[in-house]
Amino acid sequence: MKKLLYSLLKKPFFGRFNKPWRWPDDINQADWKRLSFKSESGAKISALVAESLTEDIKGAVLLCHPMGVSAKGFWLRYGHAQLLRQSGYHVMVFDFNGFGESGSTNMDFPLDVLAAGNALQNQYPNLALGLIGASLGGAMSVCAMTSPTHPFKAAVIESAFPTLMHFWRPYPLPKLALQFVQLIYPSGEKRVRPVHAANILAGRPDMLLIYGEADKFTTVAHGKLLFDALKRNTEAEFWQVEGATHTHAYAAQPKEYESRVLSFLEKSLVLT
Template sequence: MKHAAYRLFKKPFFGRFVRPWRWPAEAEPGQWQPLRISSGSGATLRGLLAKAHAGPAKGAVLMCHPMGVVAKGFWMKYGHAELLRQAGYHVMLFDLNGFGESSSSTMDFHLDVLAAGQALQAEYPHLPVAVLGASMGAAMSLCAMTQAEHPFKAAVLESAFPTLLHFWSRYPIPRLGIQLSRLLYPAGERRLRPLHAAEHLQGSPALLLIYGEADELTPVHDGQLLWQALHGRTETHFWQVPKAQHTHAYAAEPEAYAQRVIGFLDAQLGGQLRVA
C-alpha cells in the first residue's frame, strides 16, 4: 500500500521516464555483469558491473544517473563509463528505484545510492570506492553521504541541485508536491535536500562539483550555493565548464573533463594500481 501511494506521488515528477529499459546502441552487453541489489528504500535495484580494461585496478566507481528513460545507460551512451574503465577503474551502473529495470518504492533515493555503494565495496573489498553522479544522481549521492556506513572516499558531482525546489520550482505540480511535503513530512524532504546533507556529511569525502555555464536547470549560481555550504567542511573543488549544458560537461570539454575527473579520482583514491 505504501509503495502504491508513493508511485502516485512520484508520477508528476518521474512518470514520463517510466519506460522499458533498453541497452544503448553504444554498449557492449557482453562486457557487463548484471546485479540485483536490495535497497533500504524497499526496492530491488538492477545494476551492471564492468571491470577496468587492463591491469590491476586503481579503485571502483559507482555511477548514479540523472533523470531519463535511458537511466543507468546514460553512462554508456555518453562515454563516461568507458573513460573510467580505460583509466583503470572498475565501474558499477545502477537504476534508481522506479527507473530503468529497478522496482519502484519510496522517495528515499539516497538509500538506493547507499545500497549500491555498499554492494560495490563488497565486490572489491580491498579497493577504495568513489561515486560519480549527475543531476538527480549527484544530489542523491551527496544525501547518501550523510549515512555513517557509506563507503565513498570521494565524489564527482555534476549538476547537483541544492534543494528539490531549486530544480522543480518551474514545474507547478511538482513544486506544490514539494511544498506540501515540507509541511506534512518535513523530515522526509530534509533527507533529500543536498544543502542539509552538506551540514551532515560523514567521513569527510573529497568532492569535485561540476556545473555548466549553459545549464538552465542547475545554473552555476545554484552550484555556488552548494559549494559555499560544503567549503570548509570537507575538501571541495569547483569546476565551471564553458558552454556545457545540463549533465553534459564531458561532451562540451572532453579532454578537460578527462584530465580533471581522472586526476581528481587518482589523487583521492591513492593513484596507485592495486590487485583487485
C-alpha cells in the first residue's frame, strides 16, 4: 500500500521520466564499472564508476544528476565526467531512485546521495570526496549534507532550487501535488528543502554555487536565496554564468567552467 501511495505521489513530478535508460552515444562503456547498492530510501541504486585518466590522483567526485530521462547519463553526455577524469579525479555517476536503472521507492532522495557517497568512499577510502549536483541533484545534495555521516569535503551546486515550491509553482498539477505532500507529510517535505538544510549543514563543506543568467527554471534570484542561507554556515562562492540555461553552465562557458570548478575542487579536496 505504501509503495502504491509513493508511486502515485511521484507521478505528477517525475512520471514522464520513467523510461528505459540508454547509454549516451559515443561513450566507451568499457571505461565504466557497474555498481549497485542499497539506499536507506529502500531502493537498489544503480551506479557507474570510472578511474582518473592521469596518475596524479586528486580525489574522487560523485555526480548527482538533474531530472531527465538520461539520469546518470547526463554527466557522460555533456562531458563533465570526462573533464574530471582528465583532471585527476575518479568519478561515480548514479541514478536517483525512480530514475534510470535504479528501483523506485519514495522521494527521500538525500538518502540516495548519502548511499552513493558512502559507496564511493568505500571504493577510495584514502581519498577526499567532492560532489557536483545539478538541479534536483544539487538540491538533494545540499539536503544530504545535513547528515553527520556525509563524506563530502566540498560541493559544486548548479541550478538548485531553494525549495520545491520555487521550482514547481508554475506547473498546476505538480504544485497541487506538492501542497498535498506538505499537508499530509510536512516533516518529509522539510527534509528536502535546501534553504532549511543550509542552516543545519554538517561538517561545513566548501560550496560553489552556479546559476545561469538564461535559466528560466531556477533563476539567479533563486540561487541568491540559497547562497545567502549557505554562506552563514560555510565557505560559499557564487558564479553567475552569462548565457547559461538550466544545468548547462559548462556548455555556455566551457573554459571558465573548467577553471572555476577544477580550481575549487583542487583547493577544497585537500586531506588534513
